[in-house]
Amino acid sequence: MAFSNDGNYIALTTQEGSLRAPSHPFYNESGRVVVFAVKGTNLTQVADHRIGKWVQGVAWSRDGKTLLTQSMVNSALSVLRFEGNSLEITGEIKVNGGPDGLRTAER
Numbered sequence: 001m002a003f004s005n006d007g008n009y010i011a012l013t014t015q016e017g018s019l020r021a022p023s024h025p026f027y028n029e030s031g032r033v034v035v036f037a038v039k040g041t042n043l044t045q046v047a048d049h050r051i052g053k054w055v056q057g058v059a060w061s062r063d064g065k066t067l068l069t070q071s072m073v074n075s076a077l078s079v080l081r082f083e084g085n086s087l088e089i090t091g092e093i094k095v096n097g098g099p100d101g102l103r104t105a106e107r
Contacts, residue, residue, distance in 0.1 A: 003038070004064040009082075010043065011035045013055040013069055031055035033069050035082060049087040051078050066090075 001012035016028040030050045036043040052071025059068045067080040067087070079091040 002058050002060055004060045005062055006064060008038055009035055009046070009060075009064065010038055011058045011060065011067055013051070013058050015053075015055060019054055019073075029053075031071070033058055033067060033078075033080065033087065035067075035087065046085050047082065047087045049080060049089065051080075051089070052076060 001010055003010050011033060013031055013033050015031045020027040030053060032048050033051050033055070034048040035046055037046045051069050053073035055069055055071050057070045060066070061068075065082055067082055069078045069080065070076075071078065075095055077093040077095065078089055079093065080087045081090050
């Protein structure tokens with residue numbers, strides 16, 4: 001999970017059973033990225049979107065308008081636009097192998 005730079009949002013990824021066998025009762029075709037608004041100690045879900053399988057990382061852009069998520073099975077980074085109450089996939093970056101350990105650099 002990761003906080004936006006302004007601390008107003010937190011994003012997290014969930015695997016949603018995407019690594020389970022298709023016959024398993026908790027299987028889902030994809031994971032999700034979920035964004036919550038942060039107000040003091042309260043969290044309110046404001047957006048979510050289905051993404052690839054075996055998702056395990058998320059990072060915010062400095063301006064808080066873009067998220068990157070990683071999918072090991074899909075060997076890709078998904079690029080999502082965040083509008084305050086919605087998420088939309090705007091692109092995908094294919095990589096060799098599974099992306100792992102996603103993080104943003106500090107200035």
